[in-house]
Amino acid sequence: xxxxxxxxxxTVTIGTLSVEGFRMPNGDYRMSQQQASESIGDAPVYALRxxxxxxxxxxxxxxxxxxxxxAIEVENESGGRGQTRINALPLEVVSAYWLFRxxxxxxxxxxxxxxxxxxxxERRFDAAFGVARTEQERDDRLSGRIQQLERDLTQLGDAYxxxxxxxxxxEAARDELxxxxxxxxxxxxxxxxxxxxxxxx
Numbered sequence: 001x002x003x004x005x006x007x008x009x010x011t012v013t014i015g016t017l018s019v020e021g022f023r024m025p026n027g028d029y030r031m032s033q034q035q036a037s038e039s040i041g042d043a044p045v046y047a048l049r050x051x052x053x054x055x056x057x058x059x060x061x062x063x064x065x066x067x068x069x070x071a072i073e074v075e076n077e078s079g080g081r082g083q084t085r086i087n088a089l090p091l092e093v094v095s096a097y098w099l100f101r102x103x104x105x106x107x108x109x110x111x112x113x114x115x116x117x118x119x120x121x122e123r124r125f126d127a128a129f130g131v132a133r134t135e136q137e138r139d140d141r142l143s144g145r146i147q148q149l150e151r152d153l154t155q156l157g158d159a160y161x162x163x164x165x166x167x168x169x170x171e172a173a174r175d176e177l178x179x180x181x182x183x184x185x186x187x188x189x190x191x192x193x194x195x196x197x198x199x200x201x
Contacts, residue, residue: 006073007088014039015115015142020089022074033069040101040108047089049099059096067093107153114147152167 012021017039022030037044040155050056051067058069069087076084089097101109128134133141138150156173191197 006075009074013139014112014141015146017146021061022072022086024072029071029091031094033087033089035068036089036097040098040106040112042101042106047097048100050100051093055100056093056096059100060093064093079085111146111149115142115150118145134140144190 007022007024008036010021010023012019019031019039019199022032024030033047034044035048047069051064051069051179056064056067069089072088075085098113102113119138122141123138125131153183155177
């Protein structure tokens with residue numbers, strides 16, 4: 001890429017999150033290293049550490065060996081003089097980074113990955129079944145998923161906030177909570193049948 005390459009920018013909404021997206025002249029998309037990190041509560045240096053690790057090669061392949069963020073110029077929004085330069089990452093790198101941080105126990109990355117994967121699957125099922133949704137409807141559904149996951153993780157508490165936590169462990173914990181809620185409801189019903197007010201116990 002030459003220094004004269006300029007990208008255009010647009011705001012990209014991902015549920016409750018808004019980031020700047022960049023489109024290269026060849027049609028490829030980029031996200032800034034800074035926003036890729038800050039979107040999941042990381043400092044920008046975390047993205048660089050990921051790119052320098054063996055994990056990035058495992059997820060992205062040999063094409064990304066010793067990969068560095070691209071320094072790209074972005075067209076000035078106001079049309080004034082001067083250019084904005086950013087360190088940019090392809091979307092596949094951003095996705096791999098978020099997935100890796102999710103595996104490491106980043107709650108923010110886990111929520112974002114889970115919600116975006118669910119939306120991607122839903123889009124394919126909608127296409128197969130001929131279901132049409134507006135982008136606003138899709139964004140509202142994604143926001144709802146993100147908020148629900150945030151509530152679930154808060155309810156689960158710090159016991160599941162280690163580096164070793166996996167999505168399967170999280171789902172198992174959510175199932176356990178649902179079973180406990182069902183059991184409590186059954187006990188309350190049984191007490192109510194006997195004329196006992198569970199709240200008064």
